[in-house]
Amino acid sequence: MSQASASRRPLKVLLATPRGFCAGVDRAIQIVERAIEKYGAPVYVRHEIVHNRHVVDGLKDLGAVFVEELSECPTDRPVVFSAHGVPKSVPAEAREREMIYLDATCPLVSKVHVEAQRHYDAGKEIVLIGHAGHPEVVGTMGQLPDGVVKLIETVEDARAFTPKDPANVAFATQTTLSVDDTAEIVAALRERFPEIAAPHKEDICYATTNRQDAVKAVAAQAEVLLVLGSSNSSNSVRLVEVGRRSGAKAAYLIDDAGKLDFGWLDGVSAVGVTAGASAPEVLVQGLIDRLAEAFDVTVQNVDTVQETVSFKLPRKLTADA
Structure with a gap:
């Protein structure tokens, strides 16, 4: 062991599993990537495809152009609707303008x-x-x-x-x-209203439920919880709230490793790490690497459930494959 590693304080990283991309997010990102491959750049995307700055910036680099309204899109280029879904008026307008559109709604x-x-x-x-x-x-x-x-x-x-x-x-x-x-x-x-009609199956999606359950398991053992995700990501914000309620003394939402404040970890021996459903796994590895610069890190996976869900891509993108 080098003198540098010997002088670093030990820190256990409890890694929540499952975490990060869900099937709906993975499908939405693939739809934009495949659309760019098939139609060439630019491909327009109405609203952020998913709520994560790193994902959006990566797709911009490939040739995606993000807009808030369909009126900002030219009629001769394809447009993708975000994973969050759109009002019925949006595809109706796209049809009226004779646009090629791809619906990435989860x-x-x-x-x-x-x-x-x-x-x-x-x-x-x-x-x-x-x-x-x-x-x-x-x-x-x-x-x-x-x-x-x-x-x-x-x-x-x-x-x-x-x-x-x-x-x-x-x-x-x-x-x-x-x-x-x-x-x-x-x-x-x-x-x-005892007679209120409920969904056939709970509307809160499997990925949201699973990630919150994983955070509960981690927060019971960790003093601090770090959640990777963007501030406009609803599921990521909820993970922070769940962590605080489930035993972690503090929980923080950070965009990436660069936003980590080492002061949060003063006197901490176990930190929980997870990522919202729209945050890529590369951000998790980046955070662990950053922690390893300051601490003698050991990583322990906290597994709660195995996810096997996947969703098909639209036929427009697979018909010629």
């Missing part, structure tokens, strides 16, 4: 869209549990006419909501919420 978000439509067709009054302004919420509410879906963000909202007919209510949820927070809101709704 299939689990599309499932929520289908459920909302089903409830609407059945004459139900619909509430959506989610965060105002999040692209997924905008997309889900935009599946139905304006004002049809009521947004509920908190237990207080659930208690204040007054439907026209308490016996004819249904709920759906954003896919990237805190499992525990959402359970409290649903419980408040069920208490008031």
Whole structure:
């Protein structure tokens, strides 16, 4: 052992598994990459394909151009809709303008869209549990006419909501919420409306649930939790919240290793590390390497569940393959 490594304080890194990319994010990124291969650059992307700066910057380097509205896209270039989903008006506008478009909406978000439509067709009054302004919420509410879906963000909202007919209510949820927070809101709704119609299968996606469960397992053993992800990533922000509630004395959301403050680790012997569903694994390795510059690091995997989910790419991208 070198003198430098001998002088470094030991630090156990508890690595949450699963972490990082989910199947929906992986599919969305592949759709942009394959579209650039097939159609050449530039390919336009409406909204960030996923909420991660490193992913977005990498796709920009390949020839993706990110815009907020379809009106910013020329009609002679393909456009990709982000993994978060879009209101029905967006593909309708693309068809009207005779554009080539590829929908990278996560299939689990599309499932929520289908459920909302089903409830609407059945004459139900619909509430959506989610965060105002999040692209997924905008997309889900935009599946139905304006004002049809009521947004509920908190237990207080659930208690204040007054439907026209308490016996004819249904709920759906954003896919990237805190499992525990959402359970409290649903419980408040069920208490008031025992007949409320629920999703056939929980709307919070498998990846969100699995990553939160993994953080709970890590936070029970770690003094500090480091979550790699962007501040506009809902699932990443939720991981920080779950970590703080589950035993970690502190939890921090960081874009990458460069944002690590070693002061957070003063007196700490075990640090938890995870990554949000839109954060690439290279960021995790970069953080471990940075920690190894200052500490004698040992890495221990904390495995909770094995993920095997994958989603098919759109036929437009596979037909000629």
